[in-house]
Amino acid sequence: MSTLPNSLKKISLFLERLPGIGEKTANRLAFYFLRLPDADLKDFSDNIRDLKVKTKLCNKCYNLTESDLCPICEDNKRDESKVTVVETVLDLLSFETGNIYDGVYHVLHGKIDPLNHVGPDEIKIRELLLRIKNPKSKIEEVILATNPDMEGEATAMYIKEKLKSQNPNIKITRLAYGMPIGGNLEYADYMTLKKAIDGRNNF
Numbered sequence: 001m002s003t004l005p006n007s008l009k010k011i012s013l014f015l016e017r018l019p020g021i022g023e024k025t026a027n028r029l030a031f032y033f034l035r036l037p038d039a040d041l042k043d044f045s046d047n048i049r050d051l052k053v054k055t056k057l058c059n060k061c062y063n064l065t066e067s068d069l070c071p072i073c074e075d076n077k078r079d080e081s082k083v084t085v086v087e088t089v090l091d092l093l094s095f096e097t098g099n100i101y102d103g104v105y106h107v108l109h110g111k112i113d114p115l116n117h118v119g120p121d122e123i124k125i126r127e128l129l130l131r132i133k134n135p136k137s138k139i140e141e142v143i144l145a146t147n148p149d150m151e152g153e154a155t156a157m158y159i160k161e162k163l164k165s166q167n168p169n170i171k172i173t174r175l176a177y178g179m180p181i182g183g184n185l186e187y188a189d190y191m192t193l194k195k196a197i198d199g200r201n202n203f
C-alpha cells in the first residue's frame with residue numbers, strides 16, 4: 001500500500017471505506033480508474049460532484065429526486081389511497097423492482113432506535129402524520145413496511161398508536177411475514193415461525 005503513488009493511494013483508501021470493499025478490492029478498483037479513458041473518468045467525477053448538489057428529498061414522500069416531487073408521486077396512475085411506509089429508499093426500490101405495488105410511499109429515513117439515539121422526531125414520522133392529516137389527502141390505508149426487527153416493530157407500533165389517535169378510521173396494515181418461498185420449516189428460526197403462524201391465511 002505504502003508503495004502506491006499518493007493520488008492512487010487516496011482513491012484506494014476512500015474506496016476501502018465503502019461497504020463490502022476490502023483493501024485488495026479497493027486497490028484493484030483504484031487501478032481500474034487509472035486505466036479508464038479520460039472522458040469516462042471525467043463523466044464519473046462530474047456525476048460524483050453533482051450527486052449531493054442535484055439530489056434532494058421529494059416534498060411529499062421523501063424519496064430521492066432531482067425535482068420537487070419524485071417520479072412516483074408525479075405519476076397519476078399511482079393509487080394514492082394507499083401509502084406504504086418504509087425505512088429507507090432502498091426498501092422502496094425493492095418494492096419497485098418487482099412491480100408488485102401500485103400505491104405510493106412514505107420514506108422514514110430510519111427507525112426508532114433509542115440505543116443509537118434515534119427518537120421519533122429524528123425520522124419522518126411527523127411528516128407522515130401531517131401528510132395524512134392534510135384535508136387533501138386521499139390516503140385510506142397505511143401499510144407499515146418497516147423491518148421485522150425490534151426497532152422496526154417498535155417504529156410500526158409507535159406510528160400505529162399515533163395514527164389511531166389522529167385518524168381513528170384509517171386502515172392500518174402491516175406486511176405479512178413468514179416462511180420464504182422455497183424455505184424449509186426445519187431451518188426456520190423461532191421468530192419467523194411465530195410470524196408465519198400468526199399471519200396464516202385461509203387456504
Ligand SMILES: [Zn+2]
Binds near residue numbers: 069070071074
Ligand atoms: Zn415522492
